[in-house]
Amino acid sequence: MEQKHKVLKWIVGLALILILSIFIEIERRTGILPASTPTWLIVRVLGIIAYLLLFCGICLGIISGMPIWKGKKGARDLLLSFHFYLNTIGVFVAMLHPLLLIIDPYVPFSWAQLLIPFTAPREPFLYGLGTLTLYGLLFVLLTTDLKKIMPVKLWRSFHLIAYFLFLLALTHGIMGGTDSKNVFIFSMYVVTFLIVLTLMIAQIQMASSLKKKALRRSHLSQDSVHH
Secondary structure, X not given: OOHHHHHHHHHHHHHXXXXXXXHHHHHHHHOOOXXXXXXXXXXXXXHHHHHHHHHHHHHHHHHHOOHHHOOOHHXXXXXXXXXXXXHHHHHHHHHHOOHHHHOOOXXXXXXXXXXXXXXXXXXXXXXXXXHHHHHHHHXXXXXXXXXXXXXXXXXXXXXXXXXXXXXXXXXXXXXXXXXXXXXXXXXXXHHHHXXXXXXXXXXXXXXXXXXXXXXXXXXXXXXXXXX
């Protein structure tokens, strides 16, 4: 993605979040929405959508890092594009996810409680995990956009945070989400975790196998030189 498109993405995304936040504040003060508005349902649905988008994004990221794409740059670049877009959309949906808590009639949050981790009026630790996850995702997304001006090792170390953030999002969803009591939703969390874990193990094994083969070739070539 070109630099101007990256800047435009942030401008449009943050502008939409700001407009929605202003509307929510107006609703909080005036109550223009009907009392039957299913705010809690919308919050839950947005949370699950954000989680699934990030799950798909991290899976594509792991798969694109596998050595099977050697010599297939076009296919790998396409995979990375989908990885990037899914993660970007997932992060912005994750930003939308908590906003309606401001006007939720059951557990209303203040703006400070929404933005400051571990200050929620209910289950502050679990909601705090969600807040930290969101801030972490924004950090990873921003450093990805700045990749070209950062040392490679530093960017990779930042990017690895995404795995930890996935675990935080999983914990937040299972322990903080009321839907996790539903057997289908709980199974979704378990299955997605197992898929990510399997892909990570497969990637590590593939990379290890390639290193071993390279070492064998190196030893064989050295032996042939000595003989």
